[in-house]
Amino acid sequence: MTDAPTHPLTRNVRPDRRPTDMAAYEANGGYNSLKTNIGQRTPAECLEIIKDSNLRGRGGAGFPTGMKWSFVPMDNATPGHKYLICNADEMEPGTFKDRLLMECDPHQLIEGMILSAYTLQADIAYIFIRAEYHKAIGLLREAITACHEKGYLGDNILGSGFSLEMHVHVSAGRYICGEETALISSLEGKRANPRAKPPFPQVSGLWGRPTIVNNVETLCNIHHILEFGADWFQALGKGEDAGTKLYGVSGRVKNPGCWELPIGTSIREIIEDHAGGMEDGYSLRGFLPGGGSTDFLTPEHLDLAMDYGTIGKAGSRMGTGTMIVLDDKTCPIGFIHNLTSFFARESCGFCTPCRDGLPWSAQVLESLENGDGRPEDLETLAYQIDYIGAIGNTHCALAPGAMEPVQSALKYFREDFEAHINEGCCPYERSASGGAVS
């Protein structure tokens, strides 16, 4: 058995990002967990360990993974397939963590998925991956083939009696496919519209069967937890949350990138130490802590711990844990107009507030940015935030998420909005060329 790692997710990530193949993966303790768990522990025992580990979903919502899994019926009362789906549709603006995991260490995801499927007694697994990740697609397919050769996938895995088929599904790529029920619709060949819940996918998901959808990073943790234990995992975190987290920073920082750090690391440490602080000549105006659909935080929040509870209390969400930084020379209105236009375009078009409300917001922001804003536009924006921004008002969480940067921008950067209206133009010189992050 290998020593318990401190950076389990990236232990096989090489400095040159060369992917880890089967030999290298196994040489570094890979598939140990598979061999020591499958057929050795019962699925129920595995589930208990995952529950005890306090692992929370890394896709953005932070729902406790063990609890999510516990809703899957295990009594086999209705014979038929159960599915495990890996959500690799990573499309949250500013987020590129899953890509790193899949491109550098494809076997880690597969081992995690095999043990997840074993725990859930799922017999078919899909990796739903966006087409732009063509490098990862190729690597995952190779890895699956290699696993079949080794007997890690297919019928009767390692003589355990457990069988699993795994498929890589290359999606056409839509932001909304990151929503688990939209992903399922898309996988069924239907429009990528989210589904109303209940029923939850755990009981009626893909093809109407029990289904678990988890993010790449979440699944990459599973076999480590089963190998090194819930206590080890709990101890990795700095605060109330457990494990490590891939944090990313983009924007005008000296060293944009992605790092595996103990969950609960402070924002200041992430931005100033790992991302190297702001580029020379720029200062920090604010940042979206967890991707494009989270509320702005400002420099006063720098010393907060990046974990679910702390960021939530500060009025935002940890989301995917990948920050987008707004500097003082970028127009916040241009910035959120860019995001809102993105979300408006990515709406599936199913429910009214999202389909027609987001373009309306984008239009208001566009006229503000172009200097055509009117004083009453701020009221309209506030009205739209009220209308679109609340969970429950819309069919899924896309539109409320999309409104998070807008509502917090209106709170923190109101003087910028007013300046645009009063001056009849964007006060930021660079606004003419688009201005926002890219």
Add this chain to the structure above:
Amino acid sequence: MPKIRIDNQEYEVPEGANLLESCLSAGLDLPYFCWHPAMGSVGACRQCAVVQYQNEEDTRGRIVMGCMTPVTEGAIFSLTGDKASGFRQAVIESLMLNHPHDCAVCAEGGECHLQDMTVMVGHRDRRYRGLKKTHRNQYLGPLVHHEMNRCITCYRCTRYYRDYAGGTDLAAMASHDHVFFGRHDEGTLQSEFAGNLVEVCPTGVFTDKTLVGQYTRKWDLQSAPSVCVGCAVGCNTVPGERYGKVKRVHNRFNAEVNGYFLCDRGRYGSGYVNSDTRLPYPGMRGAEGRFTALNHHDALAEFERLTVGRRVAGIGSPRASVEANFLLRSLVGSDSFAPGVSEQEQPSLQRATALMRSTPARVPSLADIESADAILVLGDDVTHTAPRVALALRQSVRNRAYELAADMKLQPWQDAAIRNLAQEQRSPLVSVTPGSTRLDDVAERTLHLAPGEIAEFAFAVAAALSGGDSAGNPEAAAVAQMLRDARRPLIIAGTSLCEEALLDGAAAVAGALVSREADGTRAPMLSLVVPEANSLGQALLCGDDAPDLATLTARAEAGEIETLIVLENDLYRRGTGEEIDRLLDAVTTVIVLDGMDSATCSRADLVLPAASAIESEGTVVSMEGRAQRYYPVFVPGDERHSSLYWLLCCLKAADHKHFVDINHVDEVIAACASAVPALAGIVDAAPGGSYRSHGVRIPRQPHRYSGRTAMRANISVHEPKQPQDEESPLAYSMEGLNRDEPGSLLPFVWSPGWNSNQSLHKFQDEVGGALSGGTAGARLIEAAGPTTVPEAATPSSIDAATLELIPRPAIFGSDELSARSAGVRDLMPDAYLELSVADAKTLGVEAGDGVVLGGSDTAFEVRIDPSLRRGCVAYAPGLNGCIGLVPRSGVSLSMAPDWKRRDADLIARDGQEGSLS
């Protein structure tokens, strides 16, 4: 029943309902778009938002969608609070961002649910300053007009078209605020139920193309309750008239028959009423063979002269009312009255009628059909022979999904969730037909057999059910098991194949299911499809002993018939040209009462122009044995009168002892009911003419009916007196009350604030339930007869060496009247013959080639149905070129020598129809 609180008022609501339904049923106005009573909830439009409070202490509440929220005991809601109504205003405001506001020129205007909801919500001022999105519209065929810019993206159209009606060629495309509902390519919508889009769409995206060009607002339409005469299902309709023309036909809700939907033959098949081939005046053939128009008085005198005191025979019609047929039969005597169907059809029709009256199984309504959980279809392609039944069957196969849903505690209205849960799991439907059918996509199994073989198969199933040895027929054993496992098994067969043994077989299966029945938990059903609107009424009127056309011909040739009266029937569609010529040649005088010019009219000596079903009152008996009354929507123009009128005048002139004192349609109905015991129930089909709602007649015109005094001002400035209706409880007036009347008398739906057809729920006690005034019609076949299970019969067979002509009716073309309606006419194919792959190979022909029949020189286009049973050649009765073909006859085919293949179909565009070469 749970009690809930809405805005501090307590309501008792149905268990398992959603809040939107409960609100509407309680009479509260809660706006909505995507929810539909027949299609359930998906939560797309967010228009029915309300605020729900957790408990008494909760003062903020949260927004929930009425349509997605089950009502539970003690739940607290607010509809009218600022939070809820503010949200609903925001929804409307954003729905209207891209709407073109072209209400002035929109055919939906005045009955637009979007207009109603916008007003109800209170949205007025736009804040959006951006550009509107626009779409390119598509040519969707001759029936449905497309104007995508009006779309509010409620998804009702695709949910109806694809999920409910099983269509595949209309879909939601693109995403975000570019969602487009249409076809992949322009072209005619392929679903036979596409016209319902017009009523399903809450705004003017899909409108009646036949109305768009010359539209009239709903408030200017005069309407009356009517019954579709396109087939035997008896769907309830509301035709609307203006300026003496039928402008459009809408669905009239009947909880046990058509519910919310019609087929396209029914919706668009009434254009014949406006046809310029309608007969305007009586005509008498002169010595030189030309017709001379007669006035009403002279026509009646001629009718009497040619009838009274002569040896008279009559041919009735299954598309004419019970009353008109009864009067003609009274005039000529039952021995001399033929029902007016083909020689091949008559025994099947009589057999079907006898079986329906004797079967111990239930003869189901459409609502019953929708409840079936295992279905065996024998012979008919019901999408073409009784289209609305096929739409019902598409719902019955979903019962498996509802069972699965119930296990998961999902309510039936949770549409998306149930579809996601059940996916392709359906209740079993087995289709045993000569070739492919339009229901094959939902069939668990299809078997393709010749008509006689289908009958044998049915008896094999019956034998297996009765415990007989079915080892030799595993298919039959499997079907028997399927039916045995079902709680509400349904057997459907029909007369279209003219195979009596097949009907016997179907009844034997149903009978065997009933015999197995011990504990009363199963309810087997037997549905027999007959061809025309009053086929069953005609069979009940005529009994088993009525002469057929051949008998009449023999008697005419023996000199026993001087005058032949033909009622609303083109005899040349009932037999070969030679046969009909022989009959008409053998009589001295031919009198025809009909609405349209026809080949038979051309042979008449006296023609009396008959009012259509839309201009007259009468009763028809549908295939479930439901007697239903239709009423005149408007007074027929020119010298047209109902056949009932012409015949009653003649009977009175003849001093017929039973008719001397009969002056009113109610008295005719009563006379018929007492003279024909099988029809005794027709008096209950609808209230008599003296019925008054709240003391007044029921108005045919809405309150806002406009321009009455000016409508004819271009002809004469003197305003004509409004016609008086002496017969029915309806008035040609705006005055009166359209409220609480019996379902059979509902002339249109409208309620304050609810101008569209969505106002229907104001006429129901419970949304989606029966009309408050009761369901229209009276069932004549209710009590199951004694258990007589037919013995295995010998099916008719032909020489194995020849091909057998199989009638396979077509929804557009096989019905005489609808085929003469604009729109439907455009969808009629040219005559064709369908061949099996093997037979086509033997003949050396491919699809698109031509073949000729026997010795004739008429060429038919070849179609190949890969499923068609070898030895069968299918044709569509009624199509030009197919008239006169003898069903089930043996024929030989050969390749047509000078056949020119048709080019690939060109797609027409609006405004260019007919101009393509």
